[in-house]
Amino acid sequence: MADRPRWWSSVRARTTAMATAVVAVALVAAGLAVLAVLRHNLVDSAGLQAESTARNIAAQVAAGTDFANLELPDADSQPVQVVSAERRVLAADDDLLGRGPMAEFSPAAESESEETDDEEDEDESEEHESKQVSAPDSGAIAFRDMRLPVAHDDTGSHEFRVAALQADTRAGQDITIYAGASLAIADNAVAGVRRAMLIGLPLLLALVASVTWLVTRRALRPVEAIRTELAEIMGGDLSRRVPVPASHDEIARLATTTNTTLTALEESAQRQRRFIADAAHELRSPIASLRTQLEVAKAHPRLLELDGLIADSVRLEHLAADLLLLARLDAGEQPRTDRVDLAALIHDEIAHRTGDLHPVHVVIPEDRIAVLGSRIQLGRVLANLVDNAQRHAATAVRITLTHNDNEVVLAVSDDGTGVPLADRDRIFRRFVRLDDARSREDGGAGLGLAIVRDVVERHRGEIRVDDSTDGGARFAVILPNADR
Structure with missing residues (x-):
């Protein structure tokens, strides 16, 4: 697959091209719609003109005017013929008098065609009996667009809107009056509008592309500044x-x-x-x-x-x-999400501690208390808290476990000197030891409480330090209750 051109990799270029393409499609569609509506309206106007001419001729015939004395319009733009029922031309302009009927349709034929179509749609399986379709009443009219050879031009290049009007003479003779109205004006108007659109479309698209390019460049200038700065920062x-x-x-x-x-x-x-x-x-x-x-x-x-x-x-x-x-x-x-029984965890931790300097007192309720997490990591939290309490206790260490509907509180306290208020956040930092536990042999590496805080936070809990009722420090681990 060939690589895309380099200019296409630019957001500004893609945005400009897409915006211009969308506007071009919209303008072309709108232009075609405007041209269609314009021509339809002009054709309708020509049809009204042809109908008016036909009814004017019908009024003259009904008034008893002889066919030879009918006032007919110019055949170049408004050709007219009066045709008998036998398809014989009774009256016309000199250019059309020696020719046959300029059209072969009539309101009667149109009415018969429509009635036949309606009958076929109602029941196509029925056999239709042959019947005679009566001619429509006098005054019925039909329209068609067709080419007529007029103005000494036999090529048929002139298009007209032709109206066929059913009429009667004073003597009761059935006639059809054909009156045409030239569509040259409509075609010329549509062609002029189309030429104007074709000339203006490229200019408008160029304007849209230019404005989009400039606006996009201005909008993306901060992004380029951010990218440039990031490239230098990552150095x-x-x-x-x-x-x-x-x-x-x-x-x-x-x-x-x-x-x-x-x-x-x-x-x-x-x-x-x-x-x-x-x-x-x-x-x-x-x-x-x-x-x-x-x-x-x-x-x-x-x-x-x-x-x-x-x-x-x-x-x-x-x-x-x-x-x-x-x-x-x-x-x-992320830690595991096993169900951990904290009471059993405390008993297991105390059972294998044999070298502690001070005794550990445990206060645990009789009901089962569980949390979700990693048993190994939570055991590490308890072990680190007890080790820390052993280093600072004077005589004993106490472990208590309480709970409510939402939380479980595991607390480890001692009867030592406690933790100063200013150091209660600092002691959870890595490699931090208080002055009285600075010895690496007695105070450890300073990672125990840092591990406790990180593990507790990974278990969606928190750890707090306050004063113990025994006079030392109390570390309380608060975890979500698994049974809530």
């Missing part, structure tokens, strides 16, 4: 923004949305850079510790401390798992 500087036109239209809203997207991309890039830097910093410490211990063990095998190697390896494993989970969450991975 690396996400702090720049595209220009917003003052038109307050769709293009302005597009520019505003684009700037909002660029702001989100800039923030995401900054978070990614900080995340990579913090991850590299956190990974460097256990890796350096492992390398140091392995180098010492190589030089002095008797000084090898397996407990330290295992602790650093476990810490490195946990850190890698946390980083992997955060990367999956940042990639937009």
